[in-house]
Amino acid sequence: MGFVSSYSLPDGPNTKSSSVAGAGKTKLVSNIIDQFFNRPHDEALAYFYCNRNEESRRHPENVLRSFVKQLSISRDEQAVQASLADIYKAKQRTGFASARLTSEEAESLLPKLMQAYTRTTLVLDALDECHEDSRSSLIEAFSRLIQMSLQVRILVSSRRDQDIKLQLEKEANVGIEATDNHDDIRKYVLARIDEDRQRRRIPLSDKLREQIVQSLLDKSQGM
Amino acid sequence: MLTGNAPPTRKRDRLRRLLGGSSAVGPHGADHPVPTSHRADRDLGGDFLNKALQLLSEQERTTIREHVLSTAGDIDSVLLGAYSAAEDKQKLCENKRWTFTFRGHTVKLRDEADKVIRWLNRFGRVGDIAVNMDPIHTALPWAGIRFLLEVQTITSPSIFSVIVFLPDTLQVAVSESRQMGALLIGLKTAFYTINRLKVYLDFVCDLPEAPARANFESSLTELHALILQFLAKAIRIYQKNVLSRAFDSFWKHDEVINFETECCKIGARVEIEARNCDRSLSKLQQEDAARHGEGLRKLTKELKNLQETKDSIDKMETGIAMLWNSLVEDKQAAILEWTSDIPYLDNHLTARKGRTEGTGEWIFHHARYEEWETSHQPMILWLHGIRKFLLSPRWPKH
Numbered sequence: 001m002g003f004v005s006s007y008s009l010p011d012g013p014n015t016k017s018s019s020v021a022g023a024g025k026t027k028l029v030s031n032i033i034d035q036f037f038n039r040p041h042d043e044a045l046a047y048f049y050c051n052r053n054e055e056s057r058r059h060p061e062n063v064l065r066s067f068v069k070q071l072s073i074s075r076d077e078q079a080v081q082a083s084l085a086d087i088y089k090a091k092q093r094t095g096f097a098s099a100r101l102t103s104e105e106a107e108s109l110l111p112k113l114m115q116a117y118t119r120t121t122l123v124l125d126a127l128d129e130c131h132e133d134s135r136s137s138l139i140e141a142f143s144r145l146i147q148m149s150l151q152v153r154i155l156v157s158s159r160r161d162q163d164i165k166l167q168l169e170k171e172a173n174v175g176i177e178a179t180d181n182h183d184d185i186r187k188y189v190l191a192r193i194d195e196d197r198q199r200r201r202i203p204l205s206d207k208l209r210e211q212i213v214q215s216l217l218d219k220s221q222g223m
Numbered sequence: 224m225l226t227g228n229a230p231p232t233r234k235r236d237r238l239r240r241l242l243g244g245s246s247a248v249g250p251h252g253a254d255h256p257v258p259t260s261h262r263a264d265r266d267l268g269g270d271f272l273n274k275a276l277q278l279l280s281e282q283e284r285t286t287i288r289e290h291v292l293s294t295a296g297d298i299d300s301v302l303l304g305a306y307s308a309a310e311d312k313q314k315l316c317e318n319k320r321w322t323f324t325f326r327g328h329t330v331k332l333r334d335e336a337d338k339v340i341r342w343l344n345r346f347g348r349v350g351d352i353a354v355n356m357d358p359i360h361t362a363l364p365w366a367g368i369r370f371l372l373e374v375q376t377i378t379s380p381s382i383f384s385v386i387v388f389l390p391d392t393l394q395v396a397v398s399e400s401r402q403m404g405a406l407l408i409g410l411k412t413a414f415y416t417i418n419r420l421k422v423y424l425d426f427v428c429d430l431p432e433a434p435a436r437a438n439f440e441s442s443l444t445e446l447h448a449l450i451l452q453f454l455a456k457a458i459r460i461y462q463k464n465v466l467s468r469a470f471d472s473f474w475k476h477d478e479v480i481n482f483e484t485e486c487c488k489i490g491a492r493v494e495i496e497a498r499n500c501d502r503s504l505s506k507l508q509q510e511d512a513a514r515h516g517e518g519l520r521k522l523t524k525e526l527k528n529l530q531e532t533k534d535s536i537d538k539m540e541t542g543i544a545m546l547w548n549s550l551v552e553d554k555q556a557a558i559l560e561w562t563s564d565i566p567y568l569d570n571h572l573t574a575r576k577g578r579t580e581g582t583g584e585w586i587f588h589h590a591r592y593e594e595w596e597t598s599h600q601p602m603i604l605w606l607h608g609i610r611k612f613l614l615s616p617r618w619p620k621h
């Protein structure tokens with residue numbers, strides 16, 4: 001601890017963040033999404049980053065609505081898929097054009113929209129940043145989608161909060177507990193030390209640099 | 224390579240009778256003998272041409288006459304030349320990445336050249352000209368069209384040498400691309416209109432004599448004259464440029480727009496006259512009504528095919544179609560915005576910002592990730608428990 005603070009990086013704008021570049025799961029998820037941008041033409045991708053600091057990004061229905069929107073933009077042109085347009089028109093006719101798409105409607109639309117693609121990938125980042133009282137409904141919705149045996153794969157990243165843990169352990173087919181990211185931590189720490197080095201009058205020795213990295217790796221164990 | 228021995232069809236005879244009223248002499252007069260086998264066809268096109276030429280000014284008439292070809296062989300080789308010149312132009316436009324603003328849209332000149340090439344292709348279907356010497360082929364100043372396509376490619380190098388001495392370099396370059404844009408769009412419009420004309424001509428020569436037919440014919444002649452006028456003007460401007468090596472007399476953007484608008488206007492009139500013809504025929508000849516109804520259906524079908532060809536060639540349709548599309552797009556955008564207004568892409572870009580190069584790659588080699596990624600079974604992957612790596616002073620106690 002003391003070791004880290006004595007060699008802590010200077011308090012610049014880049015070093016204040018609590019979730020650190022290269023090691024946070026959001027970065028990891030963004031990396032995965034980037035990979036899916038190169039998917040085959042006939043496959044679909046929809047993703048959502050929850051964020052506890054933005055109210056609109058904490059609501060499960062907003063996650064589903066965003067998925068509907070992304071899947072409605074067909075792969076060739078900006079054609080809104082008919083099933084969504086139908087709901088919109090129906091709402092407009094009954095004078096509810098301003099009413100939002102409900103969670104139930106969004107969930108019922110998703111399988112219809114997915115039929116336009118050979119495979120669909122849904123990615124949800126930071127489920128734990130969703131409202132606690134309603135986030136379980138998302139896992140339930142995902143679970144129903146999976147049971148419809150659609151060509152869909154879903155990736156959820158989330159802290160192991162108790163409620164999520166209980167549910168996801170039941171529903172998720174596979175889970176990854178990341179213990180393999182030592183290399184990432186090393187890369188990140190080295191990058192930051194090198195950044196810092198350039199600002200120092202007396203450069204850090206390679207030995208000290210290695211010591212810092214090792215110490216951080218050791219201490220990060222079991223977090 | 225050219226045979227042209229096909230006997231004139233019945234239709235052609237009729238067309239000939241139809242068009243042959245005013246003059247039996249071709250555009251070059253009797254002192255330009257042509258092989259007998261082509262004579263009938265040439266005269267046919269020539270007569271059709273003469274009617275349209277009556278509507279032109281003396282100067283325009285002369286220009287067109289100079290560039291009309293009399294034999295299928297000539298037309299064949301000129302078309303080939305025009306085709307390869309158009310290809311050169313396409314390359315030029317591609318290399319220079321020229322764009323052009325037309326009716327509020329930015330068009331890539333390379334694409335416009337591509338459309339011209341595709342229309343030329345349609346005219347010059349292998350063997351088409353030689354065997355079915357079409358009146359429409361003889362009724363166009365093909366030599367002039369080739370000239371238009373060739374001239375700018377030829378003079379391009381000299382423009383470059385001129386540029387060095389001109390203070391207003393950019394102006395010259397901009398003007399050159401504008402000139403090219405106007406030419407390509409103009410030619411494209413002319414080619415499409417000519418193809419329409421051809422379909423109408425096929426229809427008209429199957430019609431019996433009637434006053435309505437005369438109106439129809441005169442609207443066709445008017446449309447033909449419009450195309451010729453445009454081409455004559457273009458040819459004259461380019462001839463002047465080649466002679467003077469000066470590029471001061473560019474035709475204006477507006478002229479191409481006017482040409483396009485006029486084509487639409489007269490084209491609409493032709494359409495009305497065609498329908499009038501059909502109506503009056505039905506009244507006159509009950510027994511023929513069915514047959515002519517068939518003719519009109521065929522006409523409509525062919526025009527529709529042509530329109531589809533045009534649409535596929537020219538996806539940048541202007542005017543009403545454009546407006547319609549943008550309305551549909553607006554509606555779609557409204558539905559999408561109503562569905563969700565969360566800027567997911569922005570959020571993604573924010574999330575990936577500052578990612579350290581080379582990190583996060585391990586996940587792609589993780590067995591469970593690979594299992595999820597490659598599986599064709601529906602599957603949820605839960606990514607959890609990744610250490611949040613915190614910097615001091617929030618480094619957790621342990």
